[in-house]
Amino acid sequence: MSKDKDSGPGCPVPEFGHKHILLAHGGGGRLMHQLLKDVFLPAFDNPILNEGLDGAIIEKQAGRLAFSVDSYVVDPLFFPGGNIGTLAINGTVNDLAMCGARPLYLSAGFIIEEGFLIDTLSEVVSFMRRAADEAGVKIITGDTKVINKGKGSELFISTTGIGVIEHDLHISPKNLLPGDAIIINEDIGRHGIAVLAKRENLGFGTAIESDCAQLASTVMDLINSGINIHCLHDLTRGGLATALVEIAEISGRHIEISESAVPISEGVHSACEILGIDPFYVANEGGFIIFIPEKEAERTLYILRTKNNWSKAAIIGRVTEKISGVATRRGILGAQHLIDMFSGEQLPRIC
Amino acid sequence: MSKDKDSGPGCPVPEFGHKHILLAHGGGGRLMHQLLKDVFLPAFDNPILNEGLDGAIIEKQAGRLAFSVDSYVVDPLFFPGGNIGTLAINGTVNDLAMCGARPLYLSAGFIIEEGFLIDTLSEVVSFMRRAADEAGVKIITGDTKVINKGKGSELFISTTGIGVIEHDLHISPKNLLPGDAIIINEDIGRHGIAVLAKRENLGFGTAIESDCAQLASTVMDLINSGINIHCLHDLTRGGLATALVEIAEISGRHIEISESAVPISEGVHSACEILGIDPFYVANEGGFIIFIPEKEAERTLYILRTKNNWSKAAIIGRVTEKISGVATRRGILGAQHLIDMFSGEQLPRIC
Numbered sequence: 154m155s156k157d158k159d160s161g162p163g164c165p166v167p168e169f170g171h172k173h174i175l176l177a178h179g180g181g182g183r184l185m186h187q188l189l190k191d192v193f194l195p196a197f198d199n200p201i202l203n204e205g206l207d208g209a210i211i212e213k214q215a216g217r218l219a220f221s222v223d224s225y226v227v228d229p230l231f232f233p234g235g236n237i238g239t240l241a242i243n244g245t246v247n248d249l250a251m252c253g254a255r256p257l258y259l260s261a262g263f264i265i266e267e268g269f270l271i272d273t274l275s276e277v278v279s280f281m282r283r284a285a286d287e288a289g290v291k292i293i294t295g296d297t298k299v300i301n302k303g304k305g306s307e308l309f310i311s312t313t314g315i316g317v318i319e320h321d322l323h324i325s326p327k328n329l330l331p332g333d334a335i336i337i338n339e340d341i342g343r344h345g346i347a348v349l350a351k352r353e354n355l356g357f358g359t360a361i362e363s364d365c366a367q368l369a370s371t372v373m374d375l376i377n378s379g380i381n382i383h384c385l386h387d388l389t390r391g392g393l394a395t396a397l398v399e400i401a402e403i404s405g406r407h408i409e410i411s412e413s414a415v416p417i418s419e420g421v422h423s424a425c426e427i428l429g430i431d432p433f434y435v436a437n438e439g440g441f442i443i444f445i446p447e448k449e450a451e452r453t454l455y456i457l458r459t460k461n462n463w464s465k466a467a468i469i470g471r472v473t474e475k476i477s478g479v480a481t482r483r484g485i486l487g488a489q490h491l492i493d494m495f496s497g498e499q500l501p502r503i504c
Numbered sequence: 505m506s507k508d509k510d511s512g513p514g515c516p517v518p519e520f521g522h523k524h525i526l527l528a529h530g531g532g533g534r535l536m537h538q539l540l541k542d543v544f545l546p547a548f549d550n551p552i553l554n555e556g557l558d559g560a561i562i563e564k565q566a567g568r569l570a571f572s573v574d575s576y577v578v579d580p581l582f583f584p585g586g587n588i589g590t591l592a593i594n595g596t597v598n599d600l601a602m603c604g605a606r607p608l609y610l611s612a613g614f615i616i617e618e619g620f621l622i623d624t625l626s627e628v629v630s631f632m633r634r635a636a637d638e639a640g641v642k643i644i645t646g647d648t649k650v651i652n653k654g655k656g657s658e659l660f661i662s663t664t665g666i667g668v669i670e671h672d673l674h675i676s677p678k679n680l681l682p683g684d685a686i687i688i689n690e691d692i693g694r695h696g697i698a699v700l701a702k703r704e705n706l707g708f709g710t711a712i713e714s715d716c717a718q719l720a721s722t723v724m725d726l727i728n729s730g731i732n733i734h735c736l737h738d739l740t741r742g743g744l745a746t747a748l749v750e751i752a753e754i755s756g757r758h759i760e761i762s763e764s765a766v767p768i769s770e771g772v773h774s775a776c777e778i779l780g781i782d783p784f785y786v787a788n789e790g791g792f793i794i795f796i797p798e799k800e801a802e803r804t805l806y807i808l809r810t811k812n813n814w815s816k817a818a819i820i821g822r823v824t825e826k827i828s829g830v831a832t833r834r835g836i837l838g839a840q841h842l843i844d845m846f847s848g849e850q851l852p853r854i855c
Contacts, residue, residue: 177848179577181741181787184847186750205754206676207738208572208603210669214565221559222611222664226530226649252559260573262662264615296662298577301853303654311613311647313573313664318561325557387558390532399537403556436532496535497528502652 174269179299192271193295196278197285201258201293209293211258214317219254221245222313228502230277230308232351234343234362238280240438240504241310243367244389246288250372251385251441253324254316256288261295262311267302277308288367290314320376326403328383333472334450335408336443338371338463339364340416341393345435346424348503357427359420366439371461375443380453384444387437389504394433394492396442397480408480409489410470430499433482433492438504444472525620530650543622544646547629548636552609552644560644562609565668570605572596573664579853581628581659583702585694585713589631591789591855592661594718595740597639601723602736602792604675605667607639612646613662618653628659639718641665671727677754679734684823685801686759687794689722689814690715691767692744696786697775699854708778710771717790722812726794731804735795738788740855745784745843747793748831759831760840761821781850784833784843789855795823 177184194202201209225241242259249256261281265274285292347363349355368387375382384404386396393415401408417432425432445453450468457466480492528535545553552560576592593610600607612632616625636643698714700706719738726733735755737747744766752759768783776783796804801819808817831843 175848176852179741180846180849180852181746182846182848183844185741186845204676206603207599208570208605208665208667210603211569211571213568217564218562218666219559220562220609220611220645220666222613222645222662223647224613224615224649224662226615226651228652248558252557252561254559258571260571260664262573262575262613262664264575264577264660264662294572296574298575298660299852300577300658300660301579307651309615309649309651309660311573311575311615311662311664313611313613313662314559315569315571315666316559325555390536395532493534494537495528495531495533497526497533498531501527501531501650 172271174265174267174271174299176267176299176301179297185297188297192275192278196282197292199291199293201291217318219249219252219316219318221248222311223248224309224311225504226309226502227348227504229351232363233347233360235365235438236277236280237308237310238277239284239365241312242281242284242288243365243438244504245312245314246290247368247387249314249316250369251387252316253320253322253372253376253382253385254318255373256290256314256316256369258315259285259290259292260313261292263297264309265297265299266307267299269308284367288369322376322382324382324385326384326400329404329406329444329472330383331472331474332447333383333444334447334468335410335470336445336450336453336466337415337440337469338457338466339440340418340465341388341437341440342417342421342425342432342435344438345500345503346421349500357420357424361420361424364437364439368439368441371457374456374460375453378456380445380449382443382445386442388440388442389436389438390498391494392434392436395494397492398494401480402478405476405478407473407475407477408470409473409483411483413485414467414469416465416467434495434499436503523622525616525618525622525650527618527650527652530648536648539648543626543629547633548643550642550644552642568669570600570603570667570669572599573662574599575660575662576855577660577853578699578855580702583699583714584711585698586716586789587628587631588659588661589628590635590716592663593632593635593639594716594789595855596663596665597641598719598738600665600667601720602738603667604671604673604723604727604733604736605669606724607641607665607667607720609666610636610641610643611664612643614648615660616648616650617658618650620659635718639720673727673733675733675736677735677751680755680757680795680823681734682823682825683798684734684795685798685819686761686821687796687801687804687817688766688791688820689808689817690791691769691816692739692788692791693768693772693776693783693786695789696851696854697772700851708771708775712771712775715788715790719790719792722808725807725811726804729807731796731800733794733796737793739791739793740787740789741849742845743785743787746845748843749845752831753829756827756829758824758826758828759821760824760834762834764836765818765820767816767818785846785850787854
């Protein structure tokens with residue numbers, strides 16, 4: 154008896170085998186350690202993480218480093234073609250890839266609502282491990298917090314990535330040159346429509362799946378093939394249109410794209426028509442654009458299509474001679490329209 | 505008219521000057537860019553962040569790197585002696601310091617509940633900048649997401665840090681040796697009690713303030729003075745007791761502390777008595793313990809007390825010859841008691 158009392162005033166004998174997350178799982182005590190041992194450590198298992206330190210120690214790197222963070226709050230957590238776990242890995246891996254970096258390590262912070270199912274957490278975590286393996290990254294440090302139960306069972310994940318830059322390219326919107334070709338790797342709009350359809354229980358003719366994918370190996374292939382990349386940008390929140398506006402504004406250059414050149418599936422096209430939304434603004438999770446000198450465009454397309462299975466890769470536009478800081482889209486009838494950002498997004502909580 | 509229509513179907517003319525966070529502030533469009541320009545960029549202002557890339561590029565580092573993440577979900581956001589902003593910087597800076605690393609850069613991910621006051625966000629962000637300056641770190645990349653309004657206005661912050669290790673010490677619980685002295689830098693329990701008192705509107709005789717502080721400069725001073733540090737551990741969630749159990753379990757060694765040697769203020773002592781909680785388990789945000797060879801204990805105390813203003817620094821125990829993997833506390837009457845972890849924590853949502 155006295156031993157139990159000595160372990161702390163009022164301290165109950167720890168009970169494990171819970172099915173739901175309790176506030177106590179975020180308290181730093183036995184239950185949190187048990188959650189780490191049961192869920193996170195076996196899934197992410199690697200020597201650096203297994204050291205069990207508050208921070209992770211990594212070896213000296215032979216290059217500049219890229220460092221990027223993203224928080225994931227997608228609703229619903231599981232959707233056709235992906236889930237919050239794959240999103241949390243691929244999204245941050247892709248941010249590093251867009252800097253031209255080879256992704257190495259990730260940290261993962263979990264904010265879990267009290268009452269969340271531990272089995273669901275395990276499932277998310279196993280998807281994270283699978284996506285990390287595919288992208289060649291390791292999750293080496295993490296953190297778990299539990300928040301009081303609100304109106305639904307929710308999970309938020311923040312991942313931060315470190316990558317190494319092993320080349321001398323300066324990949325940035327500031328690097329755009331007149332005549333640059335703009336290439337997209339795939340058709341647009343699938344992620345946003347897939348999440349929305351699942352959340353709102355909308356049935357479209359064909360099931361649309363998220364395009365969630367890691368882009369690091371594609372970018373590494375382009376760099377290793379000596380493609381002189383001027384700028385890269387993923388097409389997440391705000392979609393293709395917002396990416397183009399951002400790049401035009403930072404570069405000060407004029408970007409012109411041809412609407413009919415942008416690949417879009419029949420399914421996404423009809424869904425957008427039904428919903429009255431513009432696919433150019435819908436989020437993607439595996440789409441990106443590449444700015445390169447025009448003379449390298451064909452070789453870039455070849456690498457994308459044949460080596461990386463981006464069969465729909467296409468040239469969608471170019472950087473003109475004008476200094477304007479705006480992006481325009483040319484419609485099928487030939488008229489030029491200014492592209493602007495929306496105030497917010499057409500569809501919230503999709504990444 | 506046609507120009508407005510061209511900016512996207514149904515796209516309203518952007519309106520700024522909002523007082524509260526809208527879902528649209530997390531949508532990747534104009535409002536989000538405005539929030540970055542109005543709130544985050546001026547506060548964190550530095551050349552790497554100002555590049556405006558999805559990820560931040562940092563120079564090559566001349567040493568191993570430490571990498572650590574922490575999420576902050578404290579309730580209330582402001583409490584005596586600190587707030588979620590200072591906590592989010594100091595907590596991650598301290599995790600790096602506990603690895604013996606000099607903190608360099610931080611990422612910051614914000615998850616903001618719809619309806620949150622933008623003025624309050626600005627206030628938090630300015631506290632973050634101040635804490636970052638004190639710790640000598642820069643916030644170089646970030647992310648903002650907005651979640652639907654639930655039962656209260658909440659803000660969660662995840663920070664990830666990168667630090668460089670410029671020495672050959674291997675600081676880890678695995679490095680403990682029999683005879684090591686254990687030193688604490690300050691009195692325990694202030695953070696947890698300060699947050700609890702504010703949240704629950706408890707009035708204790710004297711106002712107790714959080715001990716929230718950055719520990720990087722102290723750790724760098726110890727390392728630069730040639731102190732042969734075996735292990736460092738901060739005393740956050742779960743407090744001193746949980747830290748001791750963790751270190752004992754990982755090292756396999758026997759750790760013995762003397763209760764009467766652990767500094768504790770009169771205010772925290774009485775508050776804990778009234779609440780019936782054990783101060784050894786209460787979270788600290790500026791407290792840490794140091795394991796060093798006994799012969800370096802006096803010099804360590806001298807550095808803590810005189811160079812770093814830790815006037816209450818004290819030797820609280822030692823590592824014995826036994827191989828047991830447990831920690832014990834010796835009471836005032838001389839009896840040894842086993843220290844165990846709680847199941848959760850006595851006080852949730854305090855960091």
